[in-house]
Amino acid sequence: MPEWYEISYRTFIAVGALFIFTKVLGKRQVSQMSMFEYITGIAIGNIIGYISLDTDRKWYIGLVAVFVWALVSLGMAFMQIKSKKARDFIDSKGRILIKDGKVLEDNLKKERLTSDELMEQLRKKNAFKLADVEFAIMEPSGDINVLLTRENQPLTPKHLGIKVAPEQEPQMVIMDGKIMDEPLATIGLSREWxxxxxxxxxAAIENVYLGQVDSYGQLSVDLFDDEIKVPLPQKKAALFATLKQCEADLMLFGLTTKNKKAIEMYERCANQMSEIVADLKPVLHR
Known part of the structure; x- marks a missing residue:
């Protein structure tokens, strides 16, 4: 058998085995690896390279080694799920770097983190001033999570005592110029709509690269032709304008009549409409 042919089919076998074992080990192996998973990834990569190129040895021996590594990694993952002590031993614990706005220098040294590196990580979390940080912790994955002081936290409807309705996830209804029937059916809409x-x-359907419908039934599209400008959805703005117009009309009707009962009725309705507009404003202006 020619050497190039043997290397080709061994590589195909190695890639297939690597894909299967990666699927078995789960998404965490790809996204946020622990120290042991990092070592496992390096070892499996080296073994896969051996399977592909070392034609002097039997290829299935390498697959056995990959299988053993994957089995050990699965066992460690199972231990982490079942035992808090195992998680702390394998992944280690998170370490507090900033507490009550004070940098803990000893913990920085334990994590071998310089002040420049700390500030770099804080800037990634949009914390450019150390005085704006209330609390910061380095997670076992190596990420640094930051809690800003209360006065520097973003203002939300909850801070204002405003309750907002839950919002459903937007649905992608057009992709690459083709209508996606399943997402349309999920939100109760049709192709005719x-x-x-x-x-x-x-916009023509064949010129739409992506089309998305939000929880309010508004369609927004991105076209293949970037030179064409598509107007933004205006349903919520139009509804808000209509409500404000109704409020203004009720007030106007109250001013144009001399009937006391009619004036009281219009004022009462105008006040109710004003309350409705105030309640809906956070939703319609999002």
Missing amino acids: LNTELEKLG
Whole structure:
């Protein structure tokens, strides 16, 4: 058998085995690896290289080694799920770097982290001033999570005592110029509705790269032709404007009549409409 042919089929076998074992080990092996998983990844990579190129040895011996490594990694993962002590031993614990706005220098030294590196990580969390940080901790994965002081935290409706309705996830209904029927059915819409909305935007379906419907039933699209400008959805803005117009009309009706009962009724309705507008404003302006 020619050497190039043997290397080719051994490489295909190695890639297939690596894909299967990676799927078995789970997504965490790819995204955020612990120290042991990092070592496992390096070892399996070296073994896969051996399977592909070392034609002097039997290829299935390498697969046995990969299988053993994967089995050990799965065993360690199972131990981590079942035991807090195992998680602390394998992944180690998170370490507090900043507490009550004070940098803990001893913990920085234990993590072998310089002040420059600390500031770099803080800037990644949009904390450019050390005085703005209330609490910071280095997680076992190596990430640094930051809690800003209360006055530097973003203002939310909860801070204002405003309750907002839960928002469903947007659905991608057009992709690469093709209509996605399943997402459309999930939000209770049809192709006829989608075609009508596209006509309003002046966009042809074949020119739509991506189309997305939000929880309010508004369609936004991105076209293949970047030179064409598509108007933004205006349903919420139009509804808000209509409500404000109704409020203004009620106040106007109250001013144009001399009937006391009618004036009281219009004022009462105008106040109710004003309360409705105030309640809906956070939703309609999002």
